[in-house]
Every structure is written in C-alpha cells, then in structure tokens.
Amino acid sequence: MAAKPSAASETRVMDHNDAYRAMLDAAALRYAERAGHLSPSQRAAEAEELARLALPFVHVLARRYRERGEPVEDLQQSGSLGLMLAIARFDPGRGSFSAYLAATVLGELKRHFRDRTWGVHVPRQLQELSQEVRQCAATLRQRLAREPSEAELAREMGASVVDVRQARQSSLGYRPASYDAPLRGRDDSSVTLADQMGKPDAQLETVDERVTLQRLLAQLPPRERQILTLRFYGNKTQSEIAQRYGISQMHVSRLLTQTLSWLRVAMLTDEPPAWRGYQPGGWPPALRLRGQLRDGVLRLRVEGEVDHDTAGQLRHTLLESVGRVAARRLEVDLSRVPLIDAAGVAALLAGYEASRAAGWTYRILGSPPLVARVLRLSGLAPLMRD
Numbered sequence: 001m002a003a004k005p006s007a008a009s010e011t012r013v014m015d016h017n018d019a020y021r022a023m024l025d026a027a028a029l030r031y032a033e034r035a036g037h038l039s040p041s042q043r044a045a046e047a048e049e050l051a052r053l054a055l056p057f058v059h060v061l062a063r064r065y066r067e068r069g070e071p072v073e074d075l076q077q078s079g080s081l082g083l084m085l086a087i088a089r090f091d092p093g094r095g096s097f098s099a100y101l102a103a104t105v106l107g108e109l110k111r112h113f114r115d116r117t118w119g120v121h122v123p124r125q126l127q128e129l130s131q132e133v134r135q136c137a138a139t140l141r142q143r144l145a146r147e148p149s150e151a152e153l154a155r156e157m158g159a160s161v162v163d164v165r166q167a168r169q170s171s172l173g174y175r176p177a178s179y180d181a182p183l184r185g186r187d188d189s190s191v192t193l194a195d196q197m198g199k200p201d202a203q204l205e206t207v208d209e210r211v212t213l214q215r216l217l218a219q220l221p222p223r224e225r226q227i228l229t230l231r232f233y234g235n236k237t238q239s240e241i242a243q244r245y246g247i248s249q250m251h252v253s254r255l256l257t258q259t260l261s262w263l264r265v266a267m268l269t270d271e272p273p274a275w276r277g278y279q280p281g282g283w284p285p286a287l288r289l290r291g292q293l294r295d296g297v298l299r300l301r302v303e304g305e306v307d308h309d310t311a312g313q314l315r316h317t318l319l320e321s322v323g324r325v326a327a328r329r330l331e332v333d334l335s336r337v338p339l340i341d342a343a344g345v346a347a348l349l350a351g352y353e354a355s356r357a358a359g360w361t362y363r364i365l366g367s368p369p370l371v372a373r374v375l376r377l378s379g380l381a382p383l384m385r386d
Contacts (some may be wrong), residue, residue, distance in 0.1 A: 020057065021098040027053055028097030031089055047087050051080075054101060058083045061105050075109060082108035109268040129167040132157060209267070216266050219274070224259045231256060248341040251307045290315050291325075299365075303336040306344030314344065318351030321359050332354045335366030345378045352383060 031050050035043050050069075062075040082105035090097055136157050140148035150168070154161045183191050203210075217225055223245070230236040230244070238252045244254070267271030287310035288303040298321055306314055322330065332348065334340070348364065355362035364384045367375055375384060 021096075024054055024101075025056065025096045025097050028087075028090060028101075029092055031087075032092050043227075050087055051083055054083055054087075055080070057098070057101065058105050061102060062109060065109060070112070073113065078112040079105045082106075101216050129159075129163060132169050133167045134162055213263070214269060216263055216272060219272075220259065224255060227252065227255055228259060247308055247343075250339050251341045253338065254307060255306060287313050289314065291317075291321060293325060293327060296326075296328045297331060297332055298325050298329065299331045301333040301336070305339040306334075306337055306347065307339065307341045308343045311341075311343035311347040315347035315350050318347065319354050322351070322354040322360065327360065329361040329363070331363045331365050333365045334371055335368065337371050340366065340371050340374055344376075345374065345380065348375075348380065348383075 022246070027050055031046055034046065059076050059081040062079040063072060065075055067070050072269045083101065085108070086104040086240045087102040090100055094100070115328065134155060136153055137148055140152060140156060142265075144152075148156075150161050150164045154164045157164070179191050180194060183193060217228070220228075227241055227245075230241050231238070232313045236244075238256070242252045244250045262273065287306065288301070292299045292301070300317065300321065302314065304310060318330075318332070330351065332351065350354070362383060364375065364380065367384060372384065375381065
C-alpha cells in the first residue's frame with residue numbers, strides 16, 4: 001500500500017469533494033478500461049496508483065467513526081481493505097467509482113464494528129437493532145427532556161417492546177465489564193468484580209440430608225456418637241479410639257460398621273429403625289445362645305460377636321446355667337463366634353470361676369483362628385479344646 005496521505009490532502013478532499021470525486025471517477029474509469037490489456041505486474045502497479053489517489057477519501061470516511069472508541073488506525077486499515085475490494089470489483093457499467101467505493105468502505109467499517117469490537121457475540125440483527133434503539137433514544141431524549149421508556153421507544157420505531165428490551169440488553173455485550181477490573185469507588189484497588197459475584201453453593205443441595213443426619217445422630221448413644229466424631233472429624237485411628245475407651249480395635253471397627261449401617265438404613269427410610277444396641281430384636285441382632293444338656297454335659301453354643309455390648313448376655317447365661325442345671329461339665333462352643341474382645345474373655349473367665357466353684361469341668365470348644373489367638377493371649381489356652 002502507498003504511503004499514508006498527509007492531513008493536508010485529507011483536508012483538500014473535504015474542501016473540494018465534488019471535484020475530487022470526479023477526478024477519482026475518471027481515474028478509476030481509465031484503470032478499468034486498461035486493466036484487461038495489462039500484464040499482472042502492470043495491472044498491480046496501476047491499481048496501487050489508483051489506491052494512492054483514493055486513500056484520502058477512505059481516511060475521511062474512516063474518521064467519521066473516530067468517536068466510537070476504536071483507534072483511528074484500525075478504522076483506516078479496515079477502510080483500506082474496502083478500497084482494495086472496490087478496485088478489484090469495480091464495474092463501470094453499474095455507476096461511478098466514488099459511490100461504489102464509499103458503499104464498500106462503509107460496509108467494511110460496519111463489519112469491523114460488528115465482528116471485532118463486540119466483547120460478546122451477538123447476532124447481527126440484534127446489533128443493528130441496538131444501534132437503532134440507541135439513535136432513537138438520543139432523539140427522544142432531546143424531544144422529551146427525559147429518558148424515554150421502552151414503550152415510547154417501541155412506538156417511535158414501530159417495533160415491539162420485547163424487541164426493544166432485547167436490543168438494550170444485547171448492547172451491554174459491546175463493552176462488557178471485566179471480572180478482573182478493580183471496582184470504582186473502592187479504596188482497596190485489589191477488590192474486583194469477581195470478588196462480588198455469587199458462586200454456586202455446593203452445600204445447598206445437601207441441606208435436607210444434613211438436617212436428617214443431625215436428627216439421626218441425636219438418637220445414637222453417646223459412645224457411638226463420640227466414636228463417629230473422633231473418627232471422621234477428629235481424624236483419630238481406630239487404635240487410638242480403642243485405647244481411649246479401653247476396648248479392642250476390632251470392637252471399634254465393629255461399632256463403626258454397626259453405626260454406619262444403621263445410619264445408612266435410617267437415611268433411606270421414612271421410618272428409621274430405633275437404635276437399641278445389641279438387645280433381642282434390636283439393631284443389630286443380639287447374641288444368640290443355645291444350650292443342650294446330655295449325659296451330664298451342658299453344651300452352650302454361642303453365635304455372633306462377643307464384645308462390650310454382648311458379653312454381659314454371655315456372662316449372665318453362664319452363671320445362671322452353673323447355678324441351676326444339674327450337670328458335671330460345661331462346654332462353651334465358640335465355632336460360630338467371628339470376634340471376641342476383652343469383655344468377652346472376662347465373661348468366659350467368669351463362667352470358668354463359677355464352674356470350678358461348683359466342681360464342674362469347664363472347656364472351650366471350636367474357636368476360630370482369630371478367636372483362638374485372643375484366648376491364647378489371654379491365658380485361656382489350657383481351657384481350649386479343638
């Protein structure tokens with residue numbers, strides 16, 4: 001492209017518009033008549049000469065939009081693109097070159113504002129309508145000496161109120177505010193618009209569940225509730241919790257499983273099962289004890305875990321059996337006991353002491369590997385029999 005024209009040349013265009021346009025039309029006509037007989041290099045040289053001649057006119061058109069917030073250089077560049085298109089597409093049979101050039105350049109300038117200056121993509125129809133609404137609002141503002149309403153704008157434009165409202169809303173996308181821009185009027189310049197925007201509250205969707213869980217936790221015994229708190233809020237290990245309560249780690253694991261299982265069922269039912277611990281018919285099932293007397297031998301079969309909650313039931317049954325049943329030997333079958341803790345061991349020892357006092361023989365039968373290990377560590381190995 002040729003060198004940038006001086007301000008004086010642009011002023012001459014404004015002062016001698018008709019003469020300048022006539023000269024431009026004549027030059028374009030000569031170029032169009034000769035273009036078909038020139039070599040590519042000659043045609044490019046003459047096109048550049050015509051562009052140099054027309055460039056002041058293009059800059060005058062571009063400067064009409066200098067108050068729209070865009071750099072003049074960008075507007076002139078878009079206008080120059082329209083100039084090259086006009087030279088390449090000019091047909092003398094359809095009118096003067098200056099008129100065609102003005103229409104092409106203005107079209108490129110409007111395209112520039114439509115495609116490059118809007119911060120948010122808005123359909124072309126709404127862009128044009130928002131411009132019409134803005135111009136109409138300025139006219140009515142002068143006439144009414146106040147801000148016109150949407151109904152007045154719609155009546156003046158012959159459009160619907162909905163269209164006017166959409167056009168006004170879409171115009172906000174021309175220069176959208178940046179989330180990272182500092183808020184005006186604040187002493188602290190580090191406060192941005194993003195800091196004032198609300199965010200999705202992930203906790204809002206769990207309000208119902210939290211309220212239900214809070215109500216269910218209130219139904220738990222203090223110990224089970226405290227164990228849950230220590231495990232999931234205090235980040236304590238099962239071993240640390242067991243040491244605090246003087247029970248085994250396996251017992252803590254069983255209590256956690258029991259409590260969480262009950263909460264899971266209670267959360268999914270309209271009528272949650274009442275928490276009654278290891279009582280018959282409660283939650284979870286109680287320890288099951290079955291006695292059989294044959295030939296002076298009382299065999300007591302134990303089913304279930306023997307821990308802090310069920311050991312009392314086993315102890316009571318052993319003592320009652322020794323005092324009331326006519327037998328010479330007591331056998332405790334633990335083949336269906338998956339777990340036993342210190343309280344269970346104490347119950348077995350109480351049964352042994354009562355049997356010895358009554359002159360009975362006392363044996364522990366069928367202990368699973370884990371239970372057998374606990375009994376051996378507790379010193380009950382002499383009472384065990386496979």
